[in-house]
Amino acid sequence: xxxxxxxxxxxxxxxxxxxxxxxxxxxxxxxxxxxxxxxxxxxxxxxxxxxxxxxxxxxxxxxxxxxxxxxxxxxxxxxxxxxxxxxxxxxxxxxxxxxxxxxxxxxxxxxxxxxxxxxxxxxxxxxxxxxxxxxxxxxxxxxxxxxxxxxxxxxxxxxxxxxxxxx
Numbered sequence: 001x002x003x004x005x006x007x008x009x010x011x012x013x014x015x016x017x018x019x020x021x022x023x024x025x026x027x028x029x030x031x032x033x034x035x036x037x038x039x040x041x042x043x044x045x046x047x048x049x050x051x052x053x054x055x056x057x058x059x060x061x062x063x064x065x066x067x068x069x070x071x072x073x074x075x076x077x078x079x080x081x082x083x084x085x086x087x088x089x090x091x092x093x094x095x096x097x098x099x100x101x102x103x104x105x106x107x108x109x110x111x112x113x114x115x116x117x118x119x120x121x122x123x124x125x126x127x128x129x130x131x132x133x134x135x136x137x138x139x140x141x142x143x144x145x146x147x148x149x150x151x152x153x154x155x156x157x158x159x160x161x162x163x164x165x166x167x
Contacts, residue, residue, distance in 0.1 A: 025154040027161060030055075032066040035133075035143060038165035039064060040154035052142070062147035062155035064162075069139035077102045077112045077134055085114060089130055089142070093118050106143075107167050110134045117149065125149040129159065131166070 027038040032046050032053045039055060043064065046053040052067035080088070080102050086095050096117045104113035112132040119125050130144040143166055147153045155162070 025158070027158060027165070029165065033068050033141065035066050035141065036165065036167040037064070037066065037143065038158075038162050040158055040162075042154050057153060057155065061151040062153040063144075064155070065142070065144040065146070067142035067144075069135060069137075069141045072134060072138055072140040074138075075140075077104070077110050077132070080112050080132070082114075085112060085132075089114070089132070090116075090118065093120075104131070106131050106133055107164065109166075127156070129163070 026041045028041060029036055030039045030046065040057065042057045043055045043062075044058075046055045046064075046066070049065070052065050055064045056062065082097055082100050085100065085102075086093075086097075097114060098117060099113065099115040101114075102112045104111040106113070111134060114128075114130050116128045116130070117125065118128065125148065126146055127149045128144060128146045130142060133141045133143065135141065145155055145159065145162065147155045
């Protein structure tokens with residue numbers, strides 16, 4: 001009988017701890033470097049990093065970067081292939097492309113899209129979703145959503161809604 005009571009108490013404690021899980025994550029629209037994007041509520045404010053604005057989630061396992069618009073130099077989406085994209089976006093990093101589309105459309109904006117996996121200099125496996133947006137005024141701008149692979153982040157859970165919000 002004592003074992004049954006102890007087991008019942010253990011189950012009740014487990015259930016009460018599960019119910020105490022933090023506030024649910026919601027999305028709110030932010031305007032960053034001229035881009036409108038929905039951001040999970042567990043992310044901090046965007047901070048200036050010089051070449052763009054950066055926001056991270058509470059445990060820094062996910063980031064959103066919105067670059068500043070720069071002159072495209074006359075290049076268009078079709079001018080980028082996987083090799084040139086890798087060089088311009090990731091440098092010498094070994095990148096495994098899951099998806100690459102140099103005829104992408106990001107809510108009406110011509111873009112190059114890449115979904116990649118890579119390991120950063122600290123040995124952390126990352127999943128990166130990056131768009132290079134080609135604006136009508138001849139500028140390009142990057143939007144990058146990065147999360148630690150397998151970390152179960154709000155960014156990964158809401159990726160489709162976040163992507164569809166980019167304007």
